[in-house]
Amino acid sequence: xxxxxxxxxxxxxxxxxxxxxxxxxxxxxxxxxxxxxxxxxxxxxxxxxxxxxxxxxxxxxxxxxxxxxxxxxxxxxxxxxxxxxxxxxxxxxxxxxxxxxxxxxxxxxxxxxxxxxxxxxxxxxxxxxxxxxxxxxxxxxxxxxxxxxxxxxxxxxxxxxxxxxxxxxxxxxxxxxxxxxxxxxxxxxxxxxxxxxxxxxxxxxxxxxxxxxxxxxxxxxxxxxxxxxxxxxxxxxxxxxxxxxxxxxxxxxxxxxxxxxxxxxxxxxxxxxxxxxxxxxxxxxxxxxxxxxxxxxxxxxxxxxxxxxxxxxxxxxxxxxxxxxxxxxxxxxxxxxxxxxxxxxxxxxxxxxxxxxxxxxxxxxxxxxxxxxxxxxxxxxxxxxxxxxxxxxxxxxxxxxxxxxxxxxxxxxxxxxxxxxxxxxxxxxxxxxxxxxxxxxxxxxxxxxxxxxxxxxxxxxxxxxxxxxxxxx
Amino acid sequence: xxxxxxxxxxxxxxxxxxxxxxxxxxxxxxxxxxxxxxxxxxxxxxxxxxxxxxxxxxxxxxxxxxxxxxxxxxxxxx
Numbered sequence: 001x002x003x004x005x006x007x008x009x010x011x012x013x014x015x016x017x018x019x020x021x022x023x024x025x026x027x028x029x030x031x032x033x034x035x036x037x038x039x040x041x042x043x044x045x046x047x048x049x050x051x052x053x054x055x056x057x058x059x060x061x062x063x064x065x066x067x068x069x070x071x072x073x074x075x076x077x078x079x080x081x082x083x084x085x086x087x088x089x090x091x092x093x094x095x096x097x098x099x100x101x102x103x104x105x106x107x108x109x110x111x112x113x114x115x116x117x118x119x120x121x122x123x124x125x126x127x128x129x130x131x132x133x134x135x136x137x138x139x140x141x142x143x144x145x146x147x148x149x150x151x152x153x154x155x156x157x158x159x160x161x162x163x164x165x166x167x168x169x170x171x172x173x174x175x176x177x178x179x180x181x182x183x184x185x186x187x188x189x190x191x192x193x194x195x196x197x198x199x200x201x202x203x204x205x206x207x208x209x210x211x212x213x214x215x216x217x218x219x220x221x222x223x224x225x226x227x228x229x230x231x232x233x234x235x236x237x238x239x240x241x242x243x244x245x246x247x248x249x250x251x252x253x254x255x256x257x258x259x260x261x262x263x264x265x266x267x268x269x270x271x272x273x274x275x276x277x278x279x280x281x282x283x284x285x286x287x288x289x290x291x292x293x294x295x296x297x298x299x300x301x302x303x304x305x306x307x308x309x310x311x312x313x314x315x316x317x318x319x320x321x322x323x324x325x326x327x328x329x330x331x332x333x334x335x336x337x338x339x340x341x342x343x344x345x346x347x348x349x350x351x352x353x354x355x356x357x358x359x360x361x362x363x364x365x366x367x368x369x370x371x372x373x374x375x376x377x378x379x380x381x382x383x384x385x386x387x388x389x390x391x392x393x394x395x396x397x398x399x400x401x402x403x404x405x406x407x408x409x410x411x412x413x414x415x416x417x418x419x420x421x422x423x424x425x426x427x428x429x430x431x432x433x434x435x436x437x438x439x440x441x442x443x444x445x446x447x448x449x450x451x452x453x454x455x456x457x458x459x460x461x462x463x464x465x466x467x468x469x470x471x472x473x
Numbered sequence: 474x475x476x477x478x479x480x481x482x483x484x485x486x487x488x489x490x491x492x493x494x495x496x497x498x499x500x501x502x503x504x505x506x507x508x509x510x511x512x513x514x515x516x517x518x519x520x521x522x523x524x525x526x527x528x529x530x531x532x533x534x535x536x537x538x539x540x541x542x543x544x545x546x547x548x549x550x551x
Binding site: 042063094096103105150153 | 478486487488489490491492493496497499500502503506507509510513514517518521522524525526528529532533538541542544548
């Protein structure tokens, strides 16, 4: 903050990220809204509180260890090096609190650290935390109406402050080992947020089992209709809106991208590679258009799948939306939406998977396929700004096999396997699913019955008061 | 008494570091937060387990389950 340019750069970046956090909050509002819309009336409050409490349980743990993992796990550790020191992200560090950027009190950070991180640490932490909530919320919707809240919140901590942020460190960091060795490129998180959440959701669904009544005795699925299709669609609209903030938060708004001498200010993607906000505006909207149009056609105009198609379209194009042509973004979105729609119903029939909101398809399959599509369309592109980071030997370029390996790591290695292990453990201790009787009457039954009882008592008390106040004749 | 590491805004801004009170107690606060977090999960899971067990036991008695499903208190009365 010792000269005008540095001050402007830091203050602008701080403000920019702060605004993205506010915008991304809408994603959580949207997830809560559409989950409640999908759930039956007997499960509303449970569904709402279950997802709302992702905010504190992931928030606290992301403060304790999630943020540190992002900077510390870049090398694996053990693949391209050891743990990377990240003192600014340790929860006991002075930079994890209100700070003006002056010289540090301790010895583990330098004056340069405090000058840089004092105004950026909190907003970066916040933006990544909002990604964490999104990742956990994706799982929340698919398992509604029968999961125990406590079990889901443990899964949310594992994903929101553990597995997803490790995958971000590996494949969504300029120096991540997947970026260096595989040429993994996933600019707007097709894999690092969506595929991993989809993989985890699938694993939990297998251990959790379907809702009572979802499948007929012959194994064919029944529709459990959303109680309020309007609310579902409004929720998805809110998610679209919050998704703008998500895209913005995947960018650094102002950065000198010129290697060597000279200065060239630009916005960059998460890897510090140059891009423009203009580019992502083109591609976000065109991918949304492709997804909506394909979703409408393939679902024969079904409102839920038309909206979900729009969301899946954006997710499908997100891996390469920093570089795609808008028409490429649209086509990738449209093709993948048709595939994931078919896959959702095939998996439901074949494996009796009851995914209440189609999250495994919309996020998991679309994210996985989106990462793979980027491998073909961006074949040979640099995956990282290796020259800018001062590496003489160039790191791997984007390839179809590098992207496929990356998608497998996201969906299966960091998504499915830990999700299966934890939900299996919870099931073993009978902590995963509510009792059958409770599921039958609805998870809000007690709450609702108590409210009705109190309501009746209050009405009687009012009547009694009114009679007592009547003047004697 | 001063819980902070500065007492006015008249000094050089470049010298200002942490603004929060009780600088030096960060590790203790982190331990407190960790205990609060783990304690919360333990209390929540025990409470939830007890609640579902109790409700489930009541519903299994007699024809309570059928009554509950058909009750006026159930928003999705069958």
